[in-house]
Amino acid sequence: MRLSKHFIPTMKENPSEAQIVSHRLMLRAGMIRQSSAGIYIWLPTGLSVLNKIADIVREEQNRAGAIELLMPTIQPAELWQESGRYDAYGKEMLRITDRHERNMLFGPTNEEMITDLFKNNVKSYKDLPLNLYHIQWKFRDEVRPRFGIMRGREFLMKDNYSFDLDFEAAKESYNKMYVAYLRTFARLGLVAIPVRADAGAIGGDLSHEFQILAETGESTLHYDKAIEDFDLSSLTGDIDDETVAKLQGLYAMEEEKHDVDNCPVDAADLKTAKGIEVGHIFYFGTKYSASMGARVAGPDGKEVDVEMGSYGIGVSRLVGALIEANHDDNGIVWPESVAPYKVGLINLRFKDENCTNACDTLYEKMENAGIEVLYDDRDVGAGAKFANMDLIGVPWQVVVGPKGLEKGVLELKNRRTGERVELSEEELLAKLG
RNA sequence: CGGAAUGUAGCGCAGCAUGGUAGCGCGCUUCACUGGGGGUGAAGAGGUCGCAGGUUCAAAUCCUGUCAUUCCGACCA
Structure with a gap:
């Protein structure tokens, strides 16, 4: 493309509202413009990077056996009333009333909708395992949006949902996604530490957040430096079960869950760093299937609540995170895999x-x-x-x-x-x- | 949601105390020179001073309200 015929409105000076480097550079490099708080226009080069990241995410999802579909941004309130989250979600949910006075909402996530879809169309264990995903805009009415695209109200997310007959199968689905995530972030040239996260009573230890190391990260991580031996940013080839087991066995915790006195890792082997959460995977069992009646018939003919997990990658957040991890005094330094131009x-x-x-x-x-x-x-x-x-x-x-x-x-x-x-x-x- | 600040040209800012013709830098347009790290000079264009009321002969400036944006904190599947 000829620059003279393109639309890349760059700026020499820093806009005063942008505080962190990725936000400043995205504005200055002509990738985005703010529309209102936490809501952005994606300009051509910004969109190009966003699409390239989404493509890599998509390829790795497909490779892992997940199947793409597309659910709407606007959802009916009934689904959320069924799961009980309509009242629980609070003001972060953007609620809308249509012309018939029907309660709608701009989806912040899709567990309810996918569970509803599943229960209406899947009745037998023979159709399992099933893993469905989409890459769709979400809206969460954050009290205080900040850091540009990294903490916006409207954001692009890949989210998928696995359905299995029992816990063992669900765990297998979970690990497949774990591997897919390692590969996805490696292809983006990022070191994303899989941090043990608490998914509440149901999830047990099957919940990880993937955190990119960056000084401007919002959370503080403590992790076994042995994780670095895995050379995460180049882990793009086959990843066997043994590697997964080893990696999952290594200590990595967020500050809030880190217990200095009972940490299994010697202080000398423990590293502390700031992280940006770019992915989150968790198993949540029958939380939604039970409340919404998503059951399948097992081999013995008896119906059971389906075992579920959900998995998210913040696609638009990754654009900012990539810049946080790849820039110098002169501007952005794109990895070739996502650069708007080579x-x-x-x-x-x-x-x-x-x-x-x-x-x-x-x-x-x-x-x-x-x-x-x-x-x-x-x-x-x-x-x-x-x-x-x-x-x-x-x-x-x-x-x-x-x-x-x-x-x-x-x-x-x-x-x-x-x-x-x-x-x-x-x-x-x-x-x- | 608590606390704090800021809204003046596309971007960054001054002007406001003490009311009196709207300013600067960058960017933009035209011309000339220049040509290996945001070059030089000249001439231009561009603003109902966030919005709405009020006070006043007169409001960017004073008063009231309102909206927006940002920062700190709390919150964040």
């Missing part, structure tokens, strides 16, 4: 025919090769182009100027390391292709 093409001399011709040609070749390229073809100074491209965070910058052209080379800059190499056009296309 390459930024910088024409240093707009008015130099040789430069512009070389850029135009190279741009076409890259487009034809399927390389996602952002071509800065504007008539502005070189410094402005470098600064802008750094801010947006494109992983590779191809710099075309008169000096290089005389030598017959193109310059390739790595956004993360700052390293620059000179390459021929063939070498460059081969490297980026």
Whole structure:
């Protein structure tokens, strides 16, 4: 895409309302604009990153055997009255009345709806296990939205729900999702520590929060440093049961649940860090199936309440979390897997025919090769182009100027390391292709 | 929801005490120069000062109300 024809409204100065780095950079890099408190417009590059994250999440869900569907954002109050959560949920639930005075709500989560769907369509153990997911906008009317997209009121979430006949099967479903989560975050280049979370009386130990390590995290974690030996951010291959068991056996707790005196890990092996919650998985047994009557016939012909679990990933929150984990003084440093563009093409001399011709040609070749390229073809100074491209965070910058052209080379800059190499056009296309 | 602050041009801010023609920087437009890290100069455009009342000859400025946004805390499947 040519920058001159694109819509990426970047800003030189920091908007005063943005306090944390990801919020500032998302505004400055032209990814989002605020509509009202905790509600944002996703501009083209922001949307692109959001979609790429969602695609990775989707691929890993599919790989794990989950099946995608799409439930509505607006739900009828009756479902929530059935489960008893309509009154319990409080003011965080945005309640709406339609023209027929019917009570509706903007869904903050979908346990009720999916349980209702399940009970109306699944009657036999033969249809289990079943794991359904969707990636849909949620709304929680947070008292105090903050940190931009990270703690918004409207947010994009992948949530899925597993249905099994008994606890053993449910545990298997749970572990499949555990693995899928490890893989998902690894593909995003993130270290996401699986932290033991308390899911209440029912969940037992089958509940984990996945926390990305970042200084601006809202929660404090204490974890066995042996977890780092798993090299979580590159755990993208097969993950066997043994690895899962080992990892789940290692200590990792949030501050509130951490007991210094009874901690099984030596102080010397314990690490403390701030985390951002980006995923949460838990088994909750028959909490909703019992209250809403979701039963299946077992092999013996007797009906049993179905065993359920639910699993969430904050897709929009991940955009902010990724920036918290990947930025420097100049701007965002996207991992290639989610960057809005892979390459930024910088024409240093707009008015130099040789430069512009070389850029135009190279741009076409890259487009034809399927390389996602952002071509800065504007008539502005070189410094402005470098600064802008750094801010947006494109992983590779191809710099075309008169000096290089005389030598017959193109310059390739790595956004993360700052390293620059000179390459021929063939070498460059081969490297980026 | 408790506490605190702020609303003046797209962004960042000054002006308000002591009422009297709406300001600065960045960005934007045009032109010239420049051309490897947000360059230089000149000329421009852009604001019913959050909104509604009130006081006054006169309100960005004083008074009342209201809305919005932000920060601290509590809360957060």
